[in-house]
């Protein structure tokens with residue numbers, strides 16, 4: 111068991127951190143960027159592409175860098191550290207990951223190559239109102255007519271659904287969940303975008319007999335593949351959350367030292383420093399679990415279970431750290447001008463995008479009798 | 489970054505597991521598993537089995553019985569020991585005074601004490617706390633005054649764990665009451681518990697047990713050569729020793745064992761017409777503790793891998809803090825699984841209330857101690873806030 115990064119990985123972190131540090135040097139810059147569509151900075155997106163970041167997990171033959179989940183985790187953490195609104199996890203890990211897993215040679219070359227170059231942003235249209243974090247689809251149906259497929263129904267909320275150049279869509283066909291590619295300019299496609307509480311964008315995406323191309327060969331059920339892709343994204347989001355939690359904590363610690371009340375810095379009040387210490391405990395325990403889950407992804411172990419464990423730990427930690435960060439700042443913590451509240455907002459969004467702590471706990475609770483002890487070294 | 493154990497570490501783990509489950513007497517391991525109080529003889533026997541195989545003090549310098557293991561191997565050693573229900577080598581000997589003597593003691597002291605300490609031929613107790621010096625240990629008042637070749641010790645210690653079994657005490661005493669800082673002018677003395685002038689009074693704890701004592705010193709004469717290191721530098725040795733105490737205090741393996749027990753017992757109890765083990769709330773509670781424990785174990789692995797130069801990683805406070813909370817959560821879970829049976833804690837052998845249910849509540853009450861001793865959880869928060877967050 112080894113949790114240390116090698117030189118190349120440290121180099122990647124430094125490069126990404128420098129790029130994003132410049133792009134989002136202060137929270138005003140982020141506020142400006144998320145104020146207008148598409149909710150992220152296209153230039154920063156291109157620079158990430160030039161650095162090779164957007165093709166990290168894809169095979170070199172598909173136009174990627176052939177790196178692994180550890181490298182992906184490093185980028186996600188840096189994204190989280192400055193709350194960069196660029197949709198790295200959404201586009202690269204989730205939508206790109208599905209194409210990499212299931213796509214035909216031609217689909218992979220077309221989508222992943224362009225994604226890596228920064229010229230195409232894909233999104234995964236999967237969520238449906240009325241269900242929570244299922245790997246299956248129900249509200250969109252796919253029908254075949256003479257070898258061509260059409261989709262009908264509504265997906266909502268779809269992260270980056272309005273901006274996306276291509277959508278990976280889950281739909282029911284023949285009683286099972288299948289995946290399709292839909293071009294952004296397809297006929298019968300209506301997208302209504304809006305801003306989310308954390309500054310990112312989502313859309314209501316309506317399909318009315320919209321032409322679609324099946325992702326990959328075969329007609330089988332894809333819900334297993336969706337579950338696995340969601341699990342990998344949960345782990346990557348865990349790293350984004352770690353970056354955000356770490357900044358929220360260090361910002362809070364700095365504030366406690368700087369802010370004076372009753373003639374002394376707040377850091378003189380033990381009731382407050384103890385709460386900061388507990389935030390640190392939450393952060394470190396979440397960090398250990400998320401790093402471990404990344405190693406499980408890397409080793410292609412039981413990714414779904416590991417992601418549930420990481421999700422539970424991160425969810426609890428995000429809520430704890432996010433809420434305390436605001437409380438310990440006092441009034442300024444709830445203002446839009448000051449950054450700490452935005453961290454809590456993003457942590458809240460991450461918590462609900464792919465499954466929250468109680469949801470993960472319920473799944474884990476179902477399996478407590480299936481093992482004696484939980485052994486991370488097994 | 490790497491997930492799994494190397495083949496060598498895997499083999500090491502298997503070797504430990506086999507040793508602990510086959511070579512340590514079953515009766516002793518059963519007593520640990522049943523949360524029964526061990527006799528002195530059982531402690532000694534278990535440690536001597538380990539010591540004979542070179543497994544009692546692997547973290548000591550090699551010339552005194554250490555094994556030069558990696559931090560990961562030490563972690564595996566401890567975990568496997570706890571999972572197998574093997575009583576750990578007496579902490580006062582193996583993790584506290586042994587390393588202090590090996591690091592700061594004179595050559596005579598090393599030769600005289602270390603082999604006997606490793607083999608538990610000498611049972612040590614820790615004489616640090618006093619009635620008015622708990623978390624604020626530096627305010628201790630027990631004095632030692634030089635008289636010819638002896639120190640003369642007067643004062644009182646308290647909370648002295650298993651002092652009733654102890655042959656010797658390592659004791660913090662004030663040797664220079666005029667020192668400019670309270671932390672200076674403190675020395676570390678070693679002396680036998682049967683020295684004239686030493687009196688022991690047992691303290692009954694909440695669970696009815698007698699594991700701690702008050703110890704009174706009245707003109708106890710201690711030969712000058714029994715001073716460890718330098719006069720008035722005892723505080724440094726105490727800090728070194730307490731740092732060692734924190735590593736391994738998380739007791740993850742032992743908490744895991746309690747969770748296994750809770751699951752097992754829950755299968756045999758009917759609640760609302762179904763096995764208690766199927767109760768969704770109970771399952772969620774177990775799953776949550778299991779996950780916290782996983783996070784803690786992974787953190788322990790990160791910490792052991794990064795403790796440079798034998799100094800505990802600053803995050804080791806996380807281990808003490810959360811480790812004690814999870815031990816307490818597991819004992820609480822066991823009382824709750826026992827439910828109404830837990831009330832019959834002293835029903836005895838004639839009762840149909842099973843043994844585990846009888847000991848559940850006393851154990852839960854006893855385990856309130858783990859967030860108090862070894863640097864209370866509030867003290868750990870102070871360390872995290874101060875030395876890690878800079879507050």
Ligand SMILES: Cc1cc2nc3c(=O)[nH]c(=O)nc-3n(C[C@H](O)[C@H](O)[C@H](O)COP(=O)(O)OP(=O)(O)OC[C@H]3O[C@@H](n4cnc5c(N)ncnc54)[C@H](O)[C@@H]3O)c2cc1C
Pocket residue numbers: 380613614615616617621622623624646647648649650700857860861862863864865866867870
């Ligand atoms: C079962 C048991 C076994 C023990 N064994 C030994 C032994 O073998 N040898 C030995 O020397 N000692 C031993 N101890 C003593 C132990 O180390 C002390 O109990 C411990 O240091 C706390 O001191 P105290 O009990 O005097 O509590 P106090 O220090 O009086 O603390 C009371 C409460 O106030 C909190 N507190 C104190 N100071 C602060 C602060 N600055 N900020 C915030 N909160 C604070 C504490 O955390 C605690 O909750 C043992 C204790 C127990 C319970």
